Amino acid sequence: MSRIERFRSKEEFLDALRSNLDEDRESVIDILMPYPLPEAQQLMNPEPSQLKVFAFTGALCGFAFGLFLTIYSVLSWPLIIGGKPLISIPPFLIIAYTLTILFGALASFFGFLWLSRLPRIPALFAAEQWEEDGRFAIVLKADEP
Amino acid sequence: MKAVETAIALLLTAGLVLIIEQATWSGGGASLLCTLTIWSSIAQGALALVAACELTRARWIQYVRTDLLRFTPMLLLTALLFPALGPSLSIYPWSQAPTFWLSPDFFILRNCALSLLCWLAARTFALHSNRRSAQTGFFAVVYLFAFILCQSFIAFDWVMSLDYPWRSTLFGLYFAIEALLAAIALSALLLAISRRSPTTEPSTLEARRDLATLLFGFSILWAGLFFSQFLVIWYGNLPEERGFLFIRGWTAPYQGWALLFLAGIFLLPFGVFLSRRAKEISGVVSAVAAVVLGAFALERWIFIAPQVAVSVPALLLESLLFAALSLYLVTADRAPAASP
Numbered sequence: 001m002s003r004i005e006r007f008r009s010k011e012e013f014l015d016a017l018r019s020n021l022d023e024d025r026e027s028v029i030d031i032l033m034p035y036p037l038p039e040a041q042q043l044m045n046p047e048p049s050q051l052k053v054f055a056f057t058g059a060l061c062g063f064a065f066g067l068f069l070t071i072y073s074v075l076s077w078p079l080i081i082g083g084k085p086l087i088s089i090p091p092f093l094i095i096a097y098t099l100t101i102l103f104g105a106l107a108s109f110f111g112f113l114w115l116s117r118l119p120r121i122p123a124l125f126a127a128e129q130w131e132e133d134g135r136f137a138i139v140l141k142a143d144e145p
Numbered sequence: 146m147k148a149v150e151t152a153i154a155l156l157l158t159a160g161l162v163l164i165i166e167q168a169t170w171s172g173g174g175a176s177l178l179c180t181l182t183i184w185s186s187i188a189q190g191a192l193a194l195v196a197a198c199e200l201t202r203a204r205w206i207q208y209v210r211t212d213l214l215r216f217t218p219m220l221l222l223t224a225l226l227f228p229a230l231g232p233s234l235s236i237y238p239w240s241q242a243p244t245f246w247l248s249p250d251f252f253i254l255r256n257c258a259l260s261l262l263c264w265l266a267a268r269t270f271a272l273h274s275n276r277r278s279a280q281t282g283f284f285a286v287v288y289l290f291a292f293i294l295c296q297s298f299i300a301f302d303w304v305m306s307l308d309y310p311w312r313s314t315l316f317g318l319y320f321a322i323e324a325l326l327a328a329i330a331l332s333a334l335l336l337a338i339s340r341r342s343p344t345t346e347p348s349t350l351e352a353r354r355d356l357a358t359l360l361f362g363f364s365i366l367w368a369g370l371f372f373s374q375f376l377v378i379w380y381g382n383l384p385e386e387r388g389f390l391f392i393r394g395w396t397a398p399y400q401g402w403a404l405l406f407l408a409g410i411f412l413l414p415f416g417v418f419l420s421r422r423a424k425e426i427s428g429v430v431s432a433v434a435a436v437v438l439g440a441f442a443l444e445r446w447i448f449i450a451p452q453v454a455v456s457v458p459a460l461l462l463e464s465l466l467f468a469a470l471s472l473y474l475v476t477a478d479r480a481p482a483a484s485p
Contacts, residue, residue: 052421056419082380082382083382090372090375090379090380091380093372094376
């Protein structure tokens with residue numbers, strides 16, 4: 001069972017959230033806001049985000065894939081250009097670097113969706129009604145009867 | 146009185162540097178050129194960093210702003226020492242067949258004038274910055290223009306013309322970015338030795354994190370510029386261009402040193418500051434900053450040494466004198482307004 005506490009002002013909402021979390025962290029099930037408040041998100045999840053793991057892994061994979069792609073391409077279509085060796089690392093680094101950024105960015109984006117449990121289709125429709133209300137709310141565990 | 150003390154310190158340093166240069170083992174001007182190239186970039190970069198932070202209203206700079214502004218008199222010292230290179234200009238290959246631009250008199254004249262101009266711009270900016278005047282932003286922009294101009298001349302005139310007729314249009318920007326990188330590393334060291342109290346400690350932690358992030362970012366920018374220059378020369382493989390890289394990157398003993406400065410300026414800060422925790426530990430940030438400064442000096446030596454014989458003992462002694470002067474300027478409790 002759950003109960004909802006509603007607040008008109010941001011300050012009241014943040015104070016109530018802080019005190020509820022101090023009393024019992026587990027009692028707060030969710031928070032609902034008409035617009036995102038970074039302070040509230042920080043209070044709810046003080047642990048450092050795991051997003052960096054996605055970014056780093058994506059970037060490493062991108063770098064490796066960039067090198068693989070370029071080396072595989074020149075081996076499949078061997079053309080000596082400018083007297084350089086077939087596998088010339090310096091120009092390959094440009095492709096590897098670009099793919100590092102691309103894969104890192106994509107992994108961060110999808111990692112963000114995963115960590116935020118998005119997309120939540122029902123919440124999209126629920127939010128529409130919530131915005132009309134324009135209030136902040138804390139969803140708390142209800143006391144046992 | 147403080148201005149007199151600073152003037153005495155500057156004259157003493159200049160005198161001792163000139164005595165070292167007179168010694169037969171000093172290498173005939175090459176070590177002075179190397180010292181000036183290193184320290185003028187550090188001093189100019191320190192002021193440029195403050196100017197850039199004034200314009201962007203960076204908060205972290207407040208912990209080291211006064212210390213960095215105290216490097217202003219060093220700009221005057223480098224301007225005063227530059228004419229001492231006059232008798233040694235035979236180290237430049239163009240001195241055998243001077244042109245209008247590359248002629249000994251004009252070379253000394255324009256570089257002295259520019260260094261003095263840079264000092265004047267820096268002094269005016271430091272005065273306004275210390276007074277927190279409304280015109281600080283304007284003088285910050287003026288100084289940044291002077292900084293870019295001076296760094297371009299250090300790159301093109303002082304260093305690149307040693308390899309005449311080799312040329313690279315990127316060299317000026319490369320030197321300017323490197324001077325800023327050295328100034329960020331210097332700021333990290335100054336932050337570590339600055340007086341702290343329990344009340345300011347949390348904000349110092351934030352400043353240290355910001356500085357480490359800047360060091361990380363600028364090391365990547367530096368690597369980007371380095372690679373841009375390297376790739377074009379390597380790919381073109383033109384006889385008149387590749388010599389510069391070949392001597393420094395593929396010939397002993399410079400090959401090993403070149404790898405070392407590459408690791409010191411790029412790989413180490415990049416690898417270490419990927420970790421958020423490392424950015425918060427004073428010892429780690431200071432150690433990386435010290436390595437970056439050392440690698441920066443090493444790179445400047447590698448730029449000059451293959452063309453002219455640089456006496457390493459003379460270079461080390463002169464650098465020690467400049468380091469002692471820096472320490473004096475930073476620790477002496479006075480405002481740059483009193484600087485000569």
